[in-house]
Amino acid sequence: MQASSLQLNRLAVTLRPNSAIKTESTVASWKLALRKGENTMTLPIVELGSLDELWFQVAGTRCNLTCAHCFISCSPHNDSFGFLSFNEVERRLLESIKWGVKEFYFTGGEPFLNPDLVPILERTLDFGPATVLTNGTVLKPEWLERLRAAEQGSLYSLEFRVSIDGPTPELNDPIRGPRTFERALRGVEMLVQRGFLPIITMTRVWDDTDDDAVLGQFREVLRQHGYVRARLKVLPRLQLGAEANRTCGYSAADRVTAEMLVGYNTSQLVCQHSRVVTDRGIAVCPILIDSHEAILGQTLAEANHAFAITHGACATCYQFGAICTNPSATAEGGTRYRA
Amino acid sequence: MIFAFFGGIYNNHIAFKTAIADARQRGAERIFCLGDLGAFGPHPNRTCELIRAHEIEVVQGNYDHSIGHALNDCQCGYTDPRDNHFAQLSYDYTLANTSDEHRAWLRSLPTEIRFEVDGLRILLCHGSPRRTNEFLWESATSTQFLNKLCDDFACDLILGTHTGLHWQRSWGTFPTCPDSTGTLETCPTMNRHFINVGVLGRPENDGTTNVWYTMLRTGHDAGAGRSPLPCEVEFIPLAYDHDQLVREMTVEHLPNEFIETILTGWWTTCLEILPAKERRRGRW
Numbered sequence: 001m002q003a004s005s006l007q008l009n010r011l012a013v014t015l016r017p018n019s020a021i022k023t024e025s026t027v028a029s030w031k032l033a034l035r036k037g038e039n040t041m042t043l044p045i046v047e048l049g050s051l052d053e054l055w056f057q058v059a060g061t062r063c064n065l066t067c068a069h070c071f072i073s074c075s076p077h078n079d080s081f082g083f084l085s086f087n088e089v090e091r092r093l094l095e096s097i098k099w100g101v102k103e104f105y106f107t108g109g110e111p112f113l114n115p116d117l118v119p120i121l122e123r124t125l126d127f128g129p130a131t132v133l134t135n136g137t138v139l140k141p142e143w144l145e146r147l148r149a150a151e152q153g154s155l156y157s158l159e160f161r162v163s164i165d166g167p168t169p170e171l172n173d174p175i176r177g178p179r180t181f182e183r184a185l186r187g188v189e190m191l192v193q194r195g196f197l198p199i200i201t202m203t204r205v206w207d208d209t210d211d212d213a214v215l216g217q218f219r220e221v222l223r224q225h226g227y228v229r230a231r232l233k234v235l236p237r238l239q240l241g242a243e244a245n246r247t248c249g250y251s252a253a254d255r256v257t258a259e260m261l262v263g264y265n266t267s268q269l270v271c272q273h274s275r276v277v278t279d280r281g282i283a284v285c286p287i288l289i290d291s292h293e294a295i296l297g298q299t300l301a302e303a304n305h306a307f308a309i310t311h312g313a314c315a316t317c318y319q320f321g322a323i324c325t326n327p328s329a330t331a332e333g334g335t336r337y338r339a
Numbered sequence: 340m341i342f343a344f345f346g347g348i349y350n351n352h353i354a355f356k357t358a359i360a361d362a363r364q365r366g367a368e369r370i371f372c373l374g375d376l377g378a379f380g381p382h383p384n385r386t387c388e389l390i391r392a393h394e395i396e397v398v399q400g401n402y403d404h405s406i407g408h409a410l411n412d413c414q415c416g417y418t419d420p421r422d423n424h425f426a427q428l429s430y431d432y433t434l435a436n437t438s439d440e441h442r443a444w445l446r447s448l449p450t451e452i453r454f455e456v457d458g459l460r461i462l463l464c465h466g467s468p469r470r471t472n473e474f475l476w477e478s479a480t481s482t483q484f485l486n487k488l489c490d491d492f493a494c495d496l497i498l499g500t501h502t503g504l505h506w507q508r509s510w511g512t513f514p515t516c517p518d519s520t521g522t523l524e525t526c527p528t529m530n531r532h533f534i535n536v537g538v539l540g541r542p543e544n545d546g547t548t549n550v551w552y553t554m555l556r557t558g559h560d561a562g563a564g565r566s567p568l569p570c571e572v573e574f575i576p577l578a579y580d581h582d583q584l585v586r587e588m589t590v591e592h593l594p595n596e597f598i599e600t601i602l603t604g605w606w607t608t609c610l611e612i613l614p615a616k617e618r619r620r621g622r623w
């Protein structure tokens with residue numbers, strides 16, 4: 001069956017195919033689907049609604065740890081993505097102004113392995129709120145003191161999200177490595193002593209029904225370490241990278257379809273309101289950077305187009321909603337309307 | 340022109356009545372309420388009766404939308420199970436105690452109000468112009484984002500509530516801004532503004548029992564020469580008979596956690612949604 005001109009025009013309008021290298025490959029795959037008689041209306045397409053969050057893959061895929069569940073398989077030796085320099089981040093911050101970016105997030109790898117990170121965060125706080133996702137094991141007092149001063153001099157919050165996967169070494173260390181529980185808690189203590197209120201972020205490596213017990217135990221452990229009003233965030237497992245080897249990858253059934261988007265509020269999806277700056281270009285979301293279709297272009301303008309959420313991880317994002325952003329930026333608990 | 344803006348009332352009809360008299364005494368020519376009439380406090384019908392009797396112009400909040408349509412929850416946007424537990428208690432109470440007539444009126448409220456005065460294009464909303472239940476926290480909302488809202492919604496001044504904490508920011512816009520520092524807040528011409536007007540429903544997590552509302556003066560009333568801005572913003576701390584509110588909440592069997600907030604000024608619920616700076620200011 002030949003693709004109708006209406007369908008091809010629709011592709012041209014939706015995808016703006018001259019905007020990015022990967023868009024061309026996406027267009028090619030869609031044209032192939034059309035030639036095979038598949039209806040592109042069945043592709044689950046998500047437009048970038050507004051660029052609320054700009055992420056920086058500031059440490060690339062370099063990490064001092066090699067977590068067994070890391071969805072982009074970061075390690076001390078993974079150079080798939082490189083560090084971002086201060087100048088590159090500043091250039092992107094300036095580029096972000098006309099897009100009205102609301103918040104900035106910094107991830108890796110371990111962001112604090114990047115020697116420019118402290119000045120990068122200081123500069124970011126001139127532009128908006130900043131959140132850094134760290135494993136908490138390499139923090140230095142002098143960095144935290146500089147950052148505390150920067151936050152106090154800024155209109156904006158500097159948030160730390162510290163990853164610890166459970167309230168005991170027995171739960172955490174098999175995932176994140178020997179003694180990482182103890183080292184991360186030491187990092188939490190350092191942050192709390194300097195007035196920060198880190199968001200302890202854990203991947204749910206336990207049964208859903210154990211949430212209350214695990215979180216209750218975690219609050220008590222943190223209290224014993226001087227953190228009396230702990231903020232906790234639970235993330236679902238993402239069955240990519242190392243995690244696909246640890247447990248299992250996504251199956252063919254773990255897919256979002258176009259029908260599933262009917263009546264669904266796509267503003268719950270990270271790709272509807274975020275993009276990621278990497279040293280290879282602008283990626284669609286922090287989770288899929290390893291996927292070949294994730295790099296959308298070299299500028300924010302080039303990355304401003306629709307994305308087909310056909311990856312297994314998109315099904316996790318669809319199910320849980322807004323998994324990457326801070327609680328203060330989301331409305332998971334209530335129904336969104338007037339989106 | 341002199342305006343008064345009230346944020347979420349949360350059934351605190353006692354503070355609301357006090358605020359109306361206070362605003363009029365300060366010369367308010369028009370009074371607006373930016374929504375969320377229910378939640379937290381007692382006797383929801385009393386707030387609806389007051390607001391209708393005084394012909395105060397109202398923007399529909401997420402709570403008003405939910406109560407009006409008898410939805411299952413308040414659409415407040417909390418993420419923490421404990422916060423949602425308490426939000427549900429106050430929602431169920433408010434829904435059960437709001438008359439059908441008031442519910443029909445809540446359904447009819449507009450989700451935004453716009454007008455122009457003294458050269459300012461003003462937009463009133465509940466959370467943000469683009470989404471009724473969006474939280475715009477002072478420390479988690481960039482100026483460039485606010486600037487884009489003004490672009491997208493063709494206005495110079497946005498007023499909202501929803502977070503429960505008052506704040507205000509002014510900035511300049513393109514092409515004169517940003518300046519060499521790359522930010523919009525240090526421009527010589529501050530021609531755009533965002534105001535969170537605070538709430539009358541409960542204290543602001545600062546250890547005092549008063550609640551807050553906002554006076555806005557424009558044109559000649561802004562005191563030409565005194566203010567570099569085309570408008571003058573004044574946040575008003577309002578003392579009211581909070582002991583009476585506590586007595587009514589007790590009789591209505593509302594949660595002790597809510598009563599504690601009224602008596603101490605410290606939030607005991609809805610805390611997990613706060614960004615770091617706002618959370619740090621509180622006790623819990």
